[in-house]
Amino acid sequence: MKFKPEMDSIRTHTVPQWYDDCKLGIFIHWGLYSVPAWAYPSGKLGTIPFDERWFAYNPYAEWYCNSVRAGFGPTYEHHVKTYGADFDYESFTDLWKAERWDPAQWAELFKKSGARYVIPTTKHHDGFCLWNTKYTDYNSYQKGPGRDLMKELCDAVRSEGMRFGVYYSGMLNWHVTHNAMMSDYEVHHPNNITNGYADFAYNQMMELVDTFEPSVLWNDLDWPLKGLDDLPYLFAHYYNTVPEGVVNDRWHDVWFDYKTKEYHRGDKFLEQKWECCQGMGLSFGYNQVETDEHYVSHNELITLLIDTVAYNGNLLINVGPKADGTIPEEQESRLLYLGKWMEVNSPAIYSTKPFSRQKEELETGEVVYYTQNDSSIFLLVTNPKAGNSTLRIPEPAFSCDFRKTLGNFGANVAISEGNLVIDLLDIPADSAPVVLEFTK
C-alpha cells in the first residue's frame, strides 16, 4: 500500500492532474429540505453577521431544520403556518417521493454544461442519508423515495464520462443533536461530538469510499473533534483505494489537497489549488422563494468561472433540485447557456494555468482576464461592448502573435505606442464574454 495511516505519508499526496485541468464541477444539494424548499433570501454568506441575524434568517434552504428550531424568524413562521408547530422535520420523509427523478437526464444536463465532475450531498447537516448505508435506516432507500439515490446518480454520471465525488457533513448531524445552533461557536462545537458519533461519521465515510470509490471526498464545515485521530486512517485508505482521489480542506486543518471558498471570494490563492462553491442564487438547497433576480445572470455565471480559473481555481457551481427530482428552469437555463459558451471557448478554460497577469480593468470599462496553456495565451473580455469597440491594454503582458478569435466575431490587433490595441468587431448586444487566442 502506497499510503500509510500517518500524516508524513499522507503529506506526500499531490493534487492529481485531472482535478487541476477540469475547472468546472456541479455541486448538488438535494435532501429532505428540498420538500419544504423554503428560506428567507436575506443575503450572501459573509454579508450578514454570523449570529442569530444569520441563523434565524438563514438564506440556505438546506438549513430549514435548524431555522425552524430557532423558534422565531421567517422560516419558523412559514413552517408553523404551512405544516403546523407539531410537524417535526423527520416527517418530511413521508412527503419526499422524487417521483419525477431521472438521473440520466441530470447527467446529460451536467455534461452539456461543460462540467467534468459532480459532487452530490450524500448526507447534509440534517443527517438524512441518500444512499443505502448500513449505519442508519434514516436513509433514502429505507424511507422516502425508497431508492439508493447516490448509486443511481453515480452510475449515470460515470456513464456520461464525468467524475463522481461525495459531499458529507462530518461535524453536524441534526438527527443526533436537537438544539438550535444560533452561533458560529455552536456550529463548531455541537454537543453530538461523542466518541460514538465520531465513529459513526468515520464508518460512513469509509463506507462511501468503499461503495463509490469517489474522485473527491468533500467534507463540510469541520470533522468531529473526537475523531481527528481517525483521519490518517481514512485518508490512507482513501488514497490507496482511489489513487487519483482528492480531498478538500474542511477537516479541522488536519490535511487538504485543495482549499475551498464559499460565495465570498476575497483574495485568491493563485499558488495553491482552490475551488469556489456557491449556489446560482443565495441558497444551495432549492428555495421556492427565490426568483430569477436572486440568481446570478447567465453572463455573470460565465464571468464567475473565468474569474475563478484565471486565479488557479475550479468553480463548483451548485444545483438545487426540487423534491420531485426536476431541476428548476432558472438553473437548467444557466447550465445550458454556460455549456453553449464552453463549446466554443473551453480551450481558454480546460487544462489552462494562470498567466503572469490574471485580470485588469480597462479605462473604457471592460474587464479582461488571462489564461494560458503550453502553446497559447488567451485574453477573455467579460463585458464587451455591443457592435464595434476598441480595447487599449497598456504595457501588455505579452507581445506574441494574435492567432484568432474563439467564436464568430471579428478582431484586429496591433501594438501602438506601447499599448496592445484590439478592435472588437460585430459583438452582439448583451454578449457573453469573448475570447482571443494568441500564439506563444
Ligand SMILES: CC(=O)NC[C@H]1N[C@@H](C)[C@@H](O)[C@@H](O)[C@@H]1O
Ligand atoms: C464554510 C462552511 O463550512 N460552510 C458550510 C456550508 N457549506 C455549504 C456548501 C452548504 O452545504 C451549507 O449548507 C453548509 O452549512
